[in-house]
Structure formats: C-alpha cells, structure tokens
Amino acid sequence: MARKFYVDEEECIGCGACVDSAPDVFSLNEDNIAEIINAAGGSAEEIQDAMDACPSECIHWEDED
Numbered sequence: 001m002a003r004k005f006y007v008d009e010e011e012c013i014g015c016g017a018c019v020d021s022a023p024d025v026f027s028l029n030e031d032n033i034a035e036i037i038n039a040a041g042g043s044a045e046e047i048q049d050a051m052d053a054c055p056s057e058c059i060h061w062e063d064e065d
C-alpha cells in the first residue's frame with residue numbers, strides 16, 4: 001500500500017519545486033500554495049524527490065515521526 005503524505009501549508013513558500021519533481025502529484029493553488037492533486041500520480045521515488053527538493057521541508061510522510 002502506498003504511503004500517505006501531506007503538505008504543511010503553513011510552511012510552503014510556493015516555490016514550485018515539488019511540481020517540477022512530480023507534476024502529476026502536486027500543483028500550486030490560487031494562493032501559490034502546494035496542494036496534492038493526485039496522491040497516486042507519481043512513484044514513491046518522485047514524491048521523495050519532491051520532499052528532498054522542497055526548501056521548506058514541508059512535505060512529509062504521514063507515518064514520519
């Protein structure tokens with residue numbers, strides 16, 4: 001089963017790096033905040049890439065401590 005993940009919208013600075021890493025998973029909304037448009041739109045590797053690329057470190061796995 002795919003791991004769940006989320007964006008901490010309070011920390012997002014709207015840089016778009018996650019969209020570049022996984023364009024079918026993340027999008028920027030009208031407030032320039034990342035949102036998950038399709039959690040199944042990318043591989044775990046792509047989602048991890050987005051997490052690693054995020055300068056605010058605001059994308060997290062649900063089961064992360």
Ligand code: SF4
Pocket residue numbers: 007011012013014015016017018019033034050053054055056057058059
């Ligand atoms: S990479 Fe991080 S800070 Fe940049 S838009 Fe995505 S969630 Fe927001």
